[in-house]
Amino acid sequence: MPKVIKEDRSNMVPVGKGDQNEVTIMEGQGGGDRTVTAAASKASRSHSEAERKRRQRINGHLATLRSLLPSASRMDKAALLGEVVRHVRELRCKADDMTVGVLVPSECDEVGVEGRENFEGDEASSRVKAWVCCADRPGLMSDLSRAVRSVRARAVRAEMATVGGRTRSVVEVEMVEMAGDDQGTAGVRLGRLELQSALRTVLFNRDGVGLLAENYKRPRLSSRQ
Numbered sequence: 001m002p003k004v005i006k007e008d009r010s011n012m013v014p015v016g017k018g019d020q021n022e023v024t025i026m027e028g029q030g031g032g033d034r035t036v037t038a039a040a041s042k043a044s045r046s047h048s049e050a051e052r053k054r055r056q057r058i059n060g061h062l063a064t065l066r067s068l069l070p071s072a073s074r075m076d077k078a079a080l081l082g083e084v085v086r087h088v089r090e091l092r093c094k095a096d097d098m099t100v101g102v103l104v105p106s107e108c109d110e111v112g113v114e115g116r117e118n119f120e121g122d123e124a125s126s127r128v129k130a131w132v133c134c135a136d137r138p139g140l141m142s143d144l145s146r147a148v149r150s151v152r153a154r155a156v157r158a159e160m161a162t163v164g165g166r167t168r169s170v171v172e173v174e175m176v177e178m179a180g181d182d183q184g185t186a187g188v189r190l191g192r193l194e195l196q197s198a199l200r201t202v203l204f205n206r207d208g209v210g211l212l213a214e215n216y217k218r219p220r221l222s223s224r225q
Contacts, residue, residue, distance in 0.1 A: 105166035147198035
């Protein structure tokens, strides 16, 4: 008589017809069930592909840098990046040296005052160079003129260059500080600081330019010697 084998289906996990992404794998006796979803597998493959493309982009950029720098073909990544930084700084210094004395507006807003003082007796006189670089706008020169007058100074010579909506104004200023609370070199230096602060007001606080002469607060700024 044939032997009948009864199949134990108690440990089997049914798979619903609506869930096409789930795959059930049966393990042997005492092993339990292990379920792996197709969605998780797809996500893993997608992550691996994204990582591969990212590494390709990085390697491509590094190859470009190696082609631009001499003797960089055998450098590792850290050494290559350090060499790139050094080279960029060197080029920046060369560019700055080439633009010395050339009146070209930069892309950054800036204010500067420089010069050295000569004084005699009770009256100190100093001729300084001041400059403002910013976006061009109507009335800028008038605002600069008022700022110079607000610190008891007189504009002797002025230059202005405008390129692509940016302007750079350079003003040679004669500063006079009469004898009083601030005398000699200290008074001239203080006047220079006041001029720098007044020009910064023109740059950053256009609405307050007209109030400079009436209510001026002495700033605490540094100027280049």
